[in-house]
Amino acid sequence: MPPVAERTLEVRADFPIFARRFDGRELIYLDSGATSQKPQVVIDALADHLQSHNANVHRGVYALAQEADAAYEEARQKVAAFVGAAAETTIFTKNVTEAINLIAYSWGRANVGAGDAVLITQMEHHANIVPWQVLCRERGATLRYLEVDERGELSLEALDAELARGDVRIVAFAHVSNVLGTINPVAEMTRRIRAAGAISLVDGAQAVPQMGVDLGSLGADFYAWTGHKALGPTGVGVLHGRRELLEQMEPFLTGGDMIASVDFQSASWNELPYKFEAGTPPIAEAVGLGVAVEYLSGLGMENVRAHERALTAYMLERLVEVPGLRVVGPPEAEHRGALASFTLEGIHPHDVAELADRGGVCIRAGHHCAQPLMRCLGVGATARASVGVYNEASDIDALVSALNAGREVFGL
Amino acid sequence: MPPVAERTLEVRADFPIFARRFDGRELIYLDSGATSQKPQVVIDALADHLQSHNANVHRGVYALAQEADAAYEEARQKVAAFVGAAAETTIFTKNVTEAINLIAYSWGRANVGAGDAVLITQMEHHANIVPWQVLCRERGATLRYLEVDERGELSLEALDAELARGDVRIVAFAHVSNVLGTINPVAEMTRRIRAAGAISLVDGAQAVPQMGVDLGSLGADFYAWTGHKALGPTGVGVLHGRRELLEQMEPFLTGGDMIASVDFQSASWNELPYKFEAGTPPIAEAVGLGVAVEYLSGLGMENVRAHERALTAYMLERLVEVPGLRVVGPPEAEHRGALASFTLEGIHPHDVAELADRGGVCIRAGHHCAQPLMRCLGVGATARASVGVYNEASDIDALVSALNAGREVFGL
């Protein structure tokens, strides 16, 4: 294996936050799984839009409004193309959480009833759990979980067995787990799900930022992700859906822009994608996200993945050097996204993160919005280090040093 | 009456968009009712947050995450204080449309049933109509409309009569109409509504940007508004609610951050305001909005109102000079917000806006997301000119010239 440095993207200078110093120290950011840092081009695009092209979209006749309109729709086209989707079936939401809620409300309430089942997995983020709990309780349906095995993976046989029960209407699962790092075999899963007559929703929040995603070959009915983890601004998420499904669905949020016509007692809906975008959308944020995916495309998603996989492999290698440290999820970097969640004997994850911070290293600790998974893993919380395009091998070294120093503080 | 110029705020230089030229001409922006332009300080705050303080909120132990947290919560405090609300009952949404949907879903589905009525007014924006149509259809309730009189105003007697029928559970109405400009007597209305045992929701989208709003004296149970019309960024809205009501309500969007604890089959909710903020919020946008309300407070909302009222009075005066022009809504500037909607005989509003654009003037044309009101007014659409803090009397003059020139193009 070539040394990590050889395969490292050299993009840190594109990200202004790394110019900051914290008590004189550089920022060592290993929390991209929570949110990514933003390249200057994205921030500039957002600021430039507000500075020079700001107007409301969809209704203005004047030149400035047409610029705003064009910028917003161009962003939609870029974002759609980035994952191989069509613009008309690409809906801007505020985050992936809203996108999943949209499906649970609009598709779910019309298609899931008493005696039906919703199937999710033990590795889901709360955003892909709680909306289904609410739906199932309201509709008298059953919420079942696909098990995660000791490697942190799902079993296709278990999926087949669940589908064979004949009551599953929708299977909602993460493309990449935000705790285990597991990369799920989406195409194989959606094929089975479709064959069983069920619908698939894939939570791509962790996947889109770090690997090439082609919705054509993944075959998901719905695919959702979030801008702020993909080098984009906060305040914007994305939902892609199969046209026939989106067309059959009732809208979720209602109000301006999503209507064709409103009478006193009833309204008719606008065409896709507007039917699902009620009110003034996150215009400048979408423009920023368009530039973010352009930036990622410029790097090449295969290079992004190679860079992050190499760093992850290095991280897995180095972390085991720390006594008492246990990493959860698939052992091989090829099978996981760019993160490692771990526990450290004798130190609570919260304290692990605090001690890492003393070494200037930013990692996350807690349940990572995946409490059911924590229960399956038999832990209350874990610490998690996650990498992005701007990380380097030295960041991992700093983490390992901080952890070792932390063990000393705790007298271990 | 002193000349308009005397009472003019001199803030245009704070807004970078006015440095732009369109075919060599300055921007004459009379569409603040659709969205406001943004002062440089707001854009800078947004960009600076993403550049130097970006991290996800609510869970990070490290210093950067604490900065992001503090910035987000400080923004909440500023925004709450700006309208006299408490931070814990101030919820960030993506726009006012989401805020109203939140109430219609969460409060409405639990409190409006068959035989009940929802009362709105004929002057509502689609955002305050369609969610109630959906709710009433789902619950078997009745949607009724308070009439708008020939002055473009509501009648308190008509409100009393509606409330006396005893079936009204909630009254939802605009503080300021986005078409008529009418300023509704909110405090008197909420007093009557409360006395009748009903709940009030006020759509403050047009009010908050242009007048001092003090929720303490307005007495609304729910009050919602939107950042992008109040000099803030796109992608952020605000909902204020009475604590007891918010506490009793089920959440709307569900997922990360809004939970206290998640088990396999059920979850418990976080405290206010987080219970209603699912997923990663519009962090940088909230920070920007915090600076926007600070900027407005710096100008003084009484000065903002005085400036815009004077311009509106001037606009009403000048517009009647144009032959065939008819303004809708209250005739006196004291009784209306900073806009004038009008029709021009012989020219469709869409063409009016197009002709204004040839004079470099940005105005809006269409139904302004208020189709039921259009029907009441007996028109399909109107043109609308609306002013903001950065407008000057010369902008009105330019509009009037453009309209006159437009009449000539149409051979009128």
Place this chain on the structure above:
Amino acid sequence: MDDLYRDYILEHYKRPKNFGELDPHDLEALEHNPLCGDELGVHIRVRDGRIEDLRFHGHGCAISQAAASIASEELKGMSLKDVAELDADWMIDLLGIPVSATRRKCALLNLKVVRGAVTGDRAWPA
């Protein structure tokens, strides 16, 4: 001279051709322009697989009214099969003025309505 509001456009706007009702008729449709709420309907009489006669009704801006008026002359006598294949370019060319992205729907509303009446397809012409 004005680019958009040419004399013939304004002439068609002020005195649109083939506006009104047509009874009896064989096909009809009604559509809105969601941007401005404008409404345009059509009545079509068919003979031998061709549009024998048609009338528009509704209200709209100069662009949408002129487009409907100008198109109505061309549509008369056209086979339903040919109508089904008409695209946005046909209408924009026929109109003969530069149409901005925002006003495109104004120009295309009549074609949407006519195609809708003939084929049932309610999509905007592309």
Place this chain on the structure above:
Amino acid sequence: MDDLYRDYILEHYKRPKNFGELDPHDLEALEHNPLCGDELGVHIRVRDGRIEDLRFHGHGCAISQAAASIASEELKGMSLKDVAELDADWMIDLLGIPVSATRRKCALLNLKVVRGAVTGDRAWPA
């Protein structure tokens, strides 16, 4: 020396006082720290309007465990009326270390639980 992880904090963390169950007990409560999912419960035995004895159970970080351990000694013998009036400052002072905004909930979880058991109030101490 470490600001936060002082010797006595780590000592309380490793060997917390008054942890376990207390049966029978008169009052109890259980709360989560929503930030990390940590869980802390308390059992309280009351005599003559005072806390006669108490035990915490659950899991948490060094700050939350040490805070519970340190507080438990002070709480024993305190009147329920006084317990109801304890505020965040009391706990933070008692802990004796600088607590960041994020870790504040860790430090206050035990007081929230105890006040909840005594008064039914589930709000975070302010």
